[in-house]
Amino acid sequence: MLRSILTTYRLKKDNKMKYIIFDLEWNQPINTVRSKLLPHGEIIQIGFLVVDENMNITDKNEVMIKPVCYKKMNPYVSTLTGIKQSDINNGGDFSECFDVMAENFGEDTVLMTWGDDDMPILRDNLAFHGRETGDLPVHYNLQRIFAAQTGSDQSQIGLKTALDALSITEEVKAHDALNDAYMTYLIAAKLDLAKGMAEYPERNVSKTRKTLVQPWEIYMPICSANVESNVKPSGMADVCRKIHICCPQCGTDLSGGELIRQGKSSFVAMSGCEDHGPIFMRYELKSGVIMLSCFEMNDEFEKIYKNRVRVKEKLARAREAHRSLRCSRRKEPKND
Numbered sequence: 001m002l003r004s005i006l007t008t009y010r011l012k013k014d015n016k017m018k019y020i021i022f023d024l025e026w027n028q029p030i031n032t033v034r035s036k037l038l039p040h041g042e043i044i045q046i047g048f049l050v051v052d053e054n055m056n057i058t059d060k061n062e063v064m065i066k067p068v069c070y071k072k073m074n075p076y077v078s079t080l081t082g083i084k085q086s087d088i089n090n091g092g093d094f095s096e097c098f099d100v101m102a103e104n105f106g107e108d109t110v111l112m113t114w115g116d117d118d119m120p121i122l123r124d125n126l127a128f129h130g131r132e133t134g135d136l137p138v139h140y141n142l143q144r145i146f147a148a149q150t151g152s153d154q155s156q157i158g159l160k161t162a163l164d165a166l167s168i169t170e171e172v173k174a175h176d177a178l179n180d181a182y183m184t185y186l187i188a189a190k191l192d193l194a195k196g197m198a199e200y201p202e203r204n205v206s207k208t209r210k211t212l213v214q215p216w217e218i219y220m221p222i223c224s225a226n227v228e229s230n231v232k233p234s235g236m237a238d239v240c241r242k243i244h245i246c247c248p249q250c251g252t253d254l255s256g257g258e259l260i261r262q263g264k265s266s267f268v269a270m271s272g273c274e275d276h277g278p279i280f281m282r283y284e285l286k287s288g289v290i291m292l293s294c295f296e297m298n299d300e301f302e303k304i305y306k307n308r309v310r311v312k313e314k315l316a317r318a319r320e321a322h323r324s325l326r327c328s329r330r331k332e333p334k335n336d
Contacts (some may be wrong), residue, residue, distance in 0.1 A: 021112045022048035024179035025081050027070045035069045036288035042067045043125045044088050047177030048101045055189045062178035063100050066091035081175045094129050097180050109137040114184040116141050127226040134223035145196030161181045166190045215300040221293040227291050233265045240283045247273045260308045
């Protein structure tokens with residue numbers, strides 16, 4: 001039985017805020033053969049700035065990582081980033097390099113990136129190297145805060161565009177992890193981060209695409225786990241039931257709740273302990289990996305869960321009505 005007891009960093013009002021603004025560069029396979037556990041890329045560079053509550057840079061660093069999955073440098077990535085084969089050959093171990101940034105994590109820390117791509121890649125790479133993903137500090141996509149505070153209707157805004165919009169003339173070479181993190185910092189320094197973070201969960205609708213951004217794309221999970229499995233979507237429920245979850249706050253065993261199918265390759269469930277309340281759980285099968293994310297229950301997650309329950313009950317009633325109709329027809333006397 002698989003056990004996942006994960007923790008999360010929670011911000012305390014009496015603590016001084018610390019921002020870690022980071023950027024990643026990752027390698028891609030040269031051919032079409034992709035790793036099932038790293039289908040989107042393998043991190044080869046991490047650049048980050050540590051910034052205090054007054055937006056002063058207190059530390060900065062950049063590390064190069066030696067890949068173990070996509071060992072040959074993709075020519076396109078090399079041209080884009082300037083990273084050469086010799087650079088990654090001389091890179092460090094992923095876990096050791098990640099810990100250079102992670103040693104700055106604490107209860108007063110938030111992570112910030114420009115865009116939504118870095119966090120999924122980071123989680124995938126952490127899981128690939130056997131590292132926990134549920135204890136990462138809360139994350140904010142600064143693109144969304146920028147869009148909210150400048151009235152932009154674009155869902156994806158380039159760093160250069162944002163710099164120009166804020167009349168920031170200082171610019172460095174793009175597609176270098178530390179440089180991109182620094183440009184993100186220049187933008188962050190011009191925004192009201194406290195207001196942006198306070199309003200962040202409410203901005204869950206894309207103006208350009210007019211499609212709902214799901215709450216699990218916005219809220220930070222309180223715990224998560226990735227389980228490698230070659231099971232097909234039709235059989236993933238059995239694997240999901242074997243993933244044993246404990247309350248991330250007190251360690252109490254959770255039953256996992258009843259699995260309710262949400263789509264072809266995903267399930268939702270609700271569980272929790274008496275002391276810390278209900279938890280919303282979502283299981284998703286992607287590229288041979290079942291990804292479980294647990295969230296504190298709120299109105300959005302509760303609405304989704306109750307809706308899936310209603311759909312399941314409606315389907316069950318329809319199946320029962322169909323079964324009863326077939327039975328009654330079999331009992332009817334046949335006309336000669």
